[in-house]
Amino acid sequence: MTLSVDTPSDASARRPTKNKPSVLFDAPGPRARLRNNIVTLVAVVVLLFIAYLIIARLDQQHQFDGKLWKPFTEKIVWTKQILPGLGGTLKAAGVAAVFALIFGVIFGLGRLSEHKWISVPAGAVVEFFRAIPLLIMIFFAMAGPPAIMDAFDRVLPPVSAFLALVIGLTLYNGSVLAEIFRSGINSIPKGQSEAGYSIGMRKGGVMLRILVPQAVTAMMPAVVSQLVVLLKDTALGYIVAYNDLLNNGLRLVSGNFGNTIPSIIVVAVIYIIINIALGLLATWLEKRSRRSRKSSARTLTTAAGAPPAVGMDSI
Amino acid sequence: MNLHALLDFGPLQQNFGTVLKAFWGTIRLALLSGIGSLILGTVLAAMRVSPTPVLRGAGALYIYVFRNTPLTLVLLFCSLGLSDTLHLQISHDPSTNGFWLATIGMTIYTASFVCESLRAGINTVPLGQAEAARSIGLTFTQSLRLVVLPQAFRTVIAPLGSVFIAMIKNTTVALAAGYFEASAEMKQMFDTYGGTIPIFLGFAIGFMVLTLPTGFFFGWLSKRLAVAR
Numbered sequence: 311m312t313l314s315v316d317t318p319s320d321a322s323a324r325r326p327t328k329n330k331p332s333v334l335f336d337a338p339g340p341r342a343r344l345r346n347n348i349v350t351l352v353a354v355v356v357l358l359f360i361a362y363l364i365i366a367r368l369d370q371q372h373q374f375d376g377k378l379w380k381p382f383t384e385k386i387v388w389t390k391q392i393l394p395g396l397g398g399t400l401k402a403a404g405v406a407a408v409f410a411l412i413f414g415v416i417f418g419l420g421r422l423s424e425h426k427w428i429s430v431p432a433g434a435v436v437e438f439f440r441a442i443p444l445l446i447m448i449f450f451a452m453a454g455p456p457a458i459m460d461a462f463d464r465v466l467p468p469v470s471a472f473l474a475l476v477i478g479l480t481l482y483n484g485s486v487l488a489e490i491f492r493s494g495i496n497s498i499p500k501g502q503s504e505a506g507y508s509i510g511m512r513k514g515g516v517m518l519r520i521l522v523p524q525a526v527t528a529m530m531p532a533v534v535s536q537l538v539v540l541l542k543d544t545a546l547g548y549i550v551a552y553n554d555l556l557n558n559g560l561r562l563v564s565g566n567f568g569n570t571i572p573s574i575i576v577v578a579v580i581y582i583i584i585n586i587a588l589g590l591l592a593t594w595l596e597k598r599s600r601r602s603r604k605s606s607a608r609t610l611t612t613a614a615g616a617p618p619a620v621g622m623d624s625i
Numbered sequence: 626m627n628l629h630a631l632l633d634f635g636p637l638q639q640n641f642g643t644v645l646k647a648f649w650g651t652i653r654l655a656l657l658s659g660i661g662s663l664i665l666g667t668v669l670a671a672m673r674v675s676p677t678p679v680l681r682g683a684g685a686l687y688i689y690v691f692r693n694t695p696l697t698l699v700l701l702f703c704s705l706g707l708s709d710t711l712h713l714q715i716s717h718d719p720s721t722n723g724f725w726l727a728t729i730g731m732t733i734y735t736a737s738f739v740c741e742s743l744r745a746g747i748n749t750v751p752l753g754q755a756e757a758a759r760s761i762g763l764t765f766t767q768s769l770r771l772v773v774l775p776q777a778f779r780t781v782i783a784p785l786g787s788v789f790i791a792m793i794k795n796t797t798v799a800l801a802a803g804y805f806e807a808s809a810e811m812k813q814m815f816d817t818y819g820g821t822i823p824i825f826l827g828f829a830i831g832f833m834v835l836t837l838p839t840g841f842f843f844g845w846l847s848k849r850l851a852v853a854r
Contacts, residue, residue, distance in 0.1 A: 334674055334747070334755065334769065334773060335676045335765075336759060336765075338676065342676075346676050346677055349675075349676075349677045349680075350677050350678070350679050350680075353677055353679045353680045353683070354679055357679070357683055367711055367713075368711070371710060371711050371712065373710070373711075438829070438833075441829075441832065441833045441836045441837055442794070442828075442829045442832045442833060442836075443794040443795070443796075443797040443808065443832055444794070444797075445797040445798060445800070445808050446797060446807075446808050446811055446825070446828055446829065446832070449808065449811060449812055449815060449820070450815075450820055450825040452820070453815040453819065453820025454820040454821075454822070454825060455820075456819070456820070457819035457820040457821050458631065458820075458821075458822065460819065461631050542693075542694075542695045542696075543695070544695075545695030545696070545697040545698055546695075546697055546798065548697050548701070548801065549697065549798075549800060549801050556695065556697060556698055556701075560701060560705070564705075570705050570706055570709065570710045571702075571706050571710055571711075574698065574701065574702050574705070574706055577698060578690075578694050578698055578702075581693060581694055581695060581698065582689065582690060582693040582694060585692075585693035586689065586693055589693070
């Protein structure tokens with residue numbers, strides 16, 4: 311939402327970015343501009359001081375030594391450790407995203423069902439998985455199946471870290487996606503489905519030909535930003551010793567070269583680049599969806615993130 | 626057939642004290658990082674809406690970095706980086722030190738989400754409100770205090786609630802920083818007794834006791850204080 315309004319003054323023509331009023335500030339006059347300049351100066355000094363403190367501390371502990379950073383200039387570190395780790399992260403995220411989308415469609419539509427015996431269990435499953443932390447689901451996906459099979463006197467090989475991670479990510483993000491689908495369908499004006507019924511379509515037809523196509527446009531940005539969350543959550547693979555980007559970057563690279571902080575910084579930069587790229591995609595989809603006249607639903611924004619938790623619906 | 630993996634709540638009863646202690650660890654971490662991230666997030670939001678480009682830029686940089694970094698990495702930075710490599714010691718007691726490091730990591734991470742919610746709240750206040758406040762002669766501080774912020778704070782209650790619920794669930798990741806809380810206790814019990822359904826259900830219900838009332842409270846509060854427009 312933009313709040314700036316053009317002010318027809320000479321000053322704003324010269325420096326348009328600084329002199330826009332916002333809900334908080336009027337367009338600054340000469341005195342306010344002077345004050346802003348002083349604040350800028352103070353801010354620069356304070357920020358530089360904070361940066362100095364961090365850099366001094368890093369330097370004091372010899373974190374800028376060339377030998378700590380040199381591994382990242384070697385090809386083998388990238389091809390043998392970082393890129394396979396990135397591959398592991400993307401693989402887990404990709405597989406989990408596909409299953410989460412399927413889970414989300416099934417349970418989102420299930421919760422919208424008019425039959426209580428479908429909608430109530432579907433709602434209970436969705437709310438259960440949204441209310442508990444992802445990590446304990448991953449732990450249970452890993453340790454649970456062998457223990458349960460043991461109760462039936464069957465021996466099950468231990469669940470791999472990859473599978474446990476995918477199961478956990480699917481259940482949690484699938485439940486969030488189910489809520490996104492549900493609110494996407496609910497955001498379509500009632501007249502749309504009524505029009506469908508009035509020309510003789512059945513429930514399935516109205517859902518498939520009228521509601522879903524419009525809802526997809528509206529909820530696409532929210533879906534993409536949930537997939538960014540999913541990608542970030544694959545980092546939990548570190549805790550269950552799955553060979554993802556974080557694990558390879560921190561256990562392999564810094565284990566071999568003893569460069570914890572440089573490794574953390576490099577791994578963080580990779581995550582940030584991927585996530586910003588996906589975030590830009592979501593923003594672009596949101597803009598496109600707002601322009602689109604194909605859907606009568608309001609666009610579910612990327613900013614809001616996950617749909618509201620239990621007790622906070624209907625706001 | 627031995628149905629202990631399906632029905633036996635014994636392990637939970639035997640370790641009830643430890644489980645409660647573990648959940649107290651979760652609550653303590655959540656409360657302190659909640660307060661910390663509210664303070665840091667408000668400072669960041671103030672920076673991001675300030676008329677000073679340098680402050681806006683610094684705030685945006687912070688948000689870009691910490692919103693897009695996985696929490697696990699942030700917490701590992703606190704434990705492996707701040708503590709082990711940079712030798713930053715807050716307390717000589719290792720468990721107290723672990724608690725503070727986890728709190729710092731959770732605060733740094735959650736503050737970026739708090740900041741974005743607050744900023745979105747300020748942006749929902751229509752420009753006309755501020756213009757009306759100025760036109761009746763209110764000063765900058767008065768218009769902020771009497772008109773803009775009351776409306777902004779009310780709209781952010783629900784989004785802030787979502788952020789805090791997510792944070793309560795995120796405290797489980799503090800396990801990566803070596804802090805003892807509920808998920809660490811569940812892992813230990815899984816290692817001792819196997820991954821039985823009763824243990825999982827016990828901890829799941831424990832977390833639901835924390836997250837569901839938080840959701841209802843913030844939902845009630847935001848409805849009660851909703852801005853009529």
